[in-house]
Amino acid sequence: STDSLGVAPILTKLQKDCATPLPVLRHVADAMADDMRAGLAVDGGSDLKMILSYVDTLPTGNEKGLFYALDLGGTNFRVLRVQLGGKEERVVATEFEQVSIPPELMFATSEELFDFIASALGKFAQKEGGNFELQQGRAREIGFTFSFPVKQTSIRTGILIKWTKGFAVSGTAGKDVVACLNEAMERRGMDMQVSALVNDTVGTLAGARYWDDDAMVAVILGTGTNACYVERVDAIPKLTKRMSKSPITIVNTEWGAFSNGLPLTEFDREMDAESINPGEQIFEKTISGMYLGEIVRRVLVKMAKVGGLFGGSYVPEKLVTPFVLRTPDICAMQQDTSRDLEAVESVLYDVAGVKSDLSARKTVVDICDTIAKRGGRLAGAGIVGILQKMDEDSKGLIFGKRTVVAMDGGLYEHYPQYRGYLQEAVTELLGLEISKNVVIEHSKDGSGIGAALLAAANSKYE
Ligand code: ADP
Incomplete structure (x- = not known):
């Protein structure tokens, strides 16, 4: 050359x-x-x-009980449960599953997508084994990591600004994504509800602070x-x-x-x-x-x-x-x-x-x-x-x-x-x-x- x-x-x-x-x-x-x-x-x-994340209470290590997490940020979502035993016992047990979202649901209606997620979460909850125990009189509480642009208005409400990463689901933009998920779970008669809507970085900080x-x-x-x-x-x-x-x-x-x-x-x-x-x-x-x-x-x-x-x-x-x-x-x-x-x-x-x-x-x-x-x-x-x-x-x-x-x-x-x-x-x-x-x-x-x-x-x- x-x-x-x-x-x-x-x-x-x-x-x-x-x-x-x-x-x-x-x-x-x-x-x-x-x-x-x-x-x-x-x-x-x-x-x-x-x-503003509206998260102003970070974990201390004293938390006790059974809690769930749902992480939706791409074409897969993860569901997880953890049994917390307080300062001494810490994480007593944890289990998770990954579910892939059928491609057609990325172009479906909001109800269809959230019904699918609620159904997967419900099936996962039904497999709860002996290591996990919900406190009497409580619903299962979920931390919901949602990695799309939302305008958060409280620890458990956030309006979807727009879908990204290839999602083109109709009818969610402008709506509260926590309400969308809670309603889908109600439609199925599930005893689960979202207690915290979380950005993925905020979840990482909470996880680190726990330890x-x-x-x-x-x-x-x-x-x-x-x-x-x-x-x-x-x-x-x-x-x-x-x-x-x-x-x-x-x-x-x-x-x-x-x-x-x-x-x-x-x-x-x-x-x-x-x-x-x-x-x-x-x-x-x-x-x-x-x-x-x-x-x-x-x-x-x-x-x-x-x-x-x-x-x-x-x-x-x-x-x-x-x-x-x-x-x-x-x-x-x-x-x-x-x-x-x-x-x-x-x-x-x-x-x-x-x-x-x-x-x-x-x-x-x-x-x-x-x-x-x-x-x-x-x-x-x-x-x-x-x-x-x-x-x-x-x-x-x-x-x-x-x-x-x-x-x-x-x-x-x-x-x-x-x-x-x-x-x-x-x-x-x-x-x-x-x-x-x-x-x-x-x-x-x-x-x-x-x-x-x-x-x-x-x-x-x-
Ligand atoms: P995401 O950010 O997509 O939610 P991850 O935190 O797992 O998921 O990051 C995945 C990204 O990490 C990949 O897109 C890639 O850019 C980077 N990555 C994955 N494996 C490697 C690797 N072996 N070396 C460098 N970068 C990597």
């Missing part, structure tokens, strides 16, 4: 455009804190919606990304109607919409422009699992076309399809420690149908690393932004003592380099001493039990 530019200048420019030196991280953390304040001041005041009193922030890094944290009610100017006497409440930041001062490349801009939501969710498009592989793919296409990555200007046909290269693929390539980079070779062959030489494979690993590094470090800066905001408001109560950030999501769980870069950025920003107080850890049981715990903490019978 005599007329190609070579890969080196393209890689160098990519690394420069993706660089996240300390001043960039610091700017992102500061801007995150500023945007949080603006979003708390008035609705629509910032990229960050700073949604650890220092859990203050939860972050999900999966297909998408979001974060929530414990806020003081008197730091929320837009909260005018106080619902309870609690001095704290959980705020769902919807931080995926953050966009201030991010180091972006031509590849990010093109991906955004061709996306279904151009100009929106820019932080999410830079750091979350749905997009990292796609950014790498776009770099590879350019390097093949003008850099001679695969010889001449040969662009493998399969590589031109958006989203064929997935984040688990780039993660797998980065785990390759073999001398000949055999795993990289097979991913490139399987995904793009291309035969690569060793130098091309090395370049591909460098690109994956560049994109994962930027994502992980920016996620870390976002976390520091949240902690910084909390610390300033509480005059040192965050950094001056142990604080836990509960992490969940497939990207965080399965991508060790990404996780390492995230921690590295947090340590760089906070310094060694303070960062010892900030514990960033994978939350064991995810949001499932968390939702059941929130049903317990917000029980109608207490």
Whole structure:
């Protein structure tokens, strides 16, 4: 390939455009804190919606009894039951099932969808065995994790704004999804009712808090990304109607919409422009699992076309399809420690149908690393932004003592380099001493039990 530019200048420019030196991280953390304040001041005041969760009672560990959780966030939903035994016994027993939603129900009526969910939940409840026992005179209470945009109006009411993720169910938008589910359960004569409507990040925070009193922030890094944290009610100017006497409440930041001062490349801009939501969710498009592989793919296409990555200007046909290269693929390539980079070779062959030489494979690993590094470090800066905001408001109560950030999501769980870069950025920003107080850890049981715990903490019978 005599007329190609070579890969080196393209890689160098990519690394420069993706660089996240300390001043960039610091700017992102500061801007995150500023945007949080603006979003708390008035609705629509910032990229960050700073949604009030109406969760102002977190689990303490003292909860007792049988509780259910229902998690609806995609084409599968999970049902779970847990028997809580209080401070000493904790989780006595737990069981769960996953149910896939028949594709035709994604285009059905609201009644049809919720009847199906209620029926699956009812069948699951009927299989309740000897390890589980409902207290006399109580209905079975459910924590309902519903990962679609809702306008929450109390701990157990939320109006669906719109369906996303391929759902086109008619007749739910504008309605209270808790009422929809409760009515479906009533139609079947079930003794179950929703006690808490929960965002998945809020469920994660509740699950972490049950085990650890220092859990203050939860972050999900999966297909998408979001974060929530414990806020003081008197730091929320837009909260005018106080619902309870609690001095704290959980705020769902919807931080995926953050966009201030991010180091972006031509590849990010093109991906955004061709996306279904151009100009929106820019932080999410830079750091979350749905997009990292796609950014790498776009770099590879350019390097093949003008850099001679695969010889001449040969662009493998399969590589031109958006989203064929997935984040688990780039993660797998980065785990390759073999001398000949055999795993990289097979991913490139399987995904793009291309035969690569060793130098091309090395370049591909460098690109994956560049994109994962930027994502992980920016996620870390976002976390520091949240902690910084909390610390300033509480005059040192965050950094001056142990604080836990509960992490969940497939990207965080399965991508060790990404996780390492995230921690590295947090340590760089906070310094060694303070960062010892900030514990960033994978939350064991995810949001499932968390939702059941929130049903317990917000029980109608207490
Ligand atoms: P979701 O966010 O879709 O509710 P998860 O939290 O399980 O569900 O996250 C799934 C996402 O995690 C995938 O879309 C993918 O981007 C990312 N992921 C899954 N496995 C891996 C992996 N091995 N390496 C890197 N990322 C992964």
